[in-house]
Amino acid sequence: MDVVSDAISTVRTGRPSSNRVRVNGGWATRLAPYEGAGFHVVLEGACLLLPEGGERVRLGTGDAVLLPHGTGHLIADVRADAASLERAVPFEDWRTDDAPAPHPSSEAGAVELLCGKYRLDRSRAHPLMRELPTVVHLPNRVGRHPELRSAIDLLGGELGGRRPGAGIAVPSLLDLLLVYMIRSWMVEDGTGVWSAALGDPVTAIALRALHADPAAPWTNESLAAEAGVSRPTLARRFTALVGRPPMAYLTWWRLTSAAALLRDTPDSLAAIARRVGYGTPYAFSHAFNREFGTTPGRYREHAAAPA
Template sequence: MIPFLYAIVSLMDVLSDVLAVMRTGRPRSARVAWRAPWAQEFAPAPGSAGFHVLARGSCVLLRAGAEPLRLAAGDIVFRAHGDGHTLADSPGTRPILPACGPDDMAGLPAFAAAGPAGDADATVTLCGAYELAPELVHPMIHDLPDLIHIPAGRHPRLAATVEHLAAELIDPGPGSTALIPALLDTMLVHLLRTCLTGDHPTGWAAALSDPVTGAALRAMHREPGRDWTVAALAAEGGLSRAPFARRFTEQLGRPPLTYLTWWRMAVAAGLLRSTDLTLGAVADRVGYGSEFAFATAFKRRFGVPPGRYRTGFR
């Protein structure tokens, strides 16, 4: 994963910044082979995101209040919010394995493989899970659907990453402990790219691709501590103040300076979690002229003063 400070200082890529701020812990992955009848329940895991890839065979994904989703070989499902669900060979099979929740995930190794890998009749799944800091989950992620189905063959780069990840899980070699988390991070980027592209983008997808709103977002992320005004942000996109403010708010559901404050607090929280910068230095990095003003804004956002927030991660 790209170090937090490098992402904030050196990158002008909004998605990279978002991932750097909200990711925590290490990603985990497993490749499992199943023989029918089988069913695996996955309990809700707030503060996480995850994926399933059907590497071989077919299965159904079951969720409360939704029709069964049938998956074929090569299909990928992305769960942006850690919602509960079940994978099974058929809708009528009852889960026979213990539910997998966030506490269970914490005890698993970073990667694993299980089941009869050489059995040609087995269904094979590849899954991955990511821990997210709940208070730092970006609006871009909040706006995604609960479950996104990516049919096989739609995204070659994503498929190539899946193939490489599966090979390392089946036959780990020297360096796999470092390579597999890197592949999982790559997988997450490709999954979010897939979610944010399309023929008719809306919301964050539209904002990031829009030459006006996208330029303003990149400017805020590049220099969160600058004394931005709506007029200055509008100038980044080459538009006058009033039409820019309307355009930004229509696309993202919040005015530009409201988002700027949210992003500043997210950057500040990331710095408090991962560095030993003084509170004054953090305040300066995110555009506050005094520790008092910064502490007031931070407590309003997170419910605790910045010093106490930092103590929780030491």
């Protein structure tokens, strides 16, 4: 696993959901704040996105937008006025069909969207995920992010019909879409902390090593040797870019990974302790309690409790 994959995996829970909708004329729909992340892709036409507390964004054909923190928002016709926005219909009442019948492409003002949500547990989110802005807008530009465009095309095709195997294909494509949107944002933004960390060859090598095998008996010396630099050089560059020293990051990542395993698997405490680099369940429980303020067993009970 790499850093971006791990950052997504530790927060993602359950199955994503999605709908393909088509509207025409004056319209506006409201999506309430959500414990997860929302996305929209404009397959045809143009519309407005109005996030709570943020600036409106005009979306055109081929644009993708991710709301990684589940911010409440409106999407509306580009001609919608203040009165229309006040009358916005809740999304659950607004859409009428997951796979609408095709309309003539020349239909004036028609807008076709892919809309969806990811369920996320942000209680122990990786800082890469917390760094994402309220709205990630990825405009459609020729030649930019071809893998994102391919995922959008494939997903639109699956949601546009009732094809055999769609029950497996759609969730898998939605997972790909999330990865490609985050990856594209990192390329487009270029100024974020984690874009810099993963763009620095020394820090990136160290991070990949820690994520590839967090249970290994890493030391500052062995990690510096892996990165091909001296221990002081690694410590200076890693700490400046990541925000904590290498061994502190390793401890945090081991325990964050353990929390995800407690939430998502039935594995025993001893098995989880070994997977994240602790020799005994006692050592693991002590470190976990220090980090989370509760025991692994109680954490698992709380994580498994119905919402």
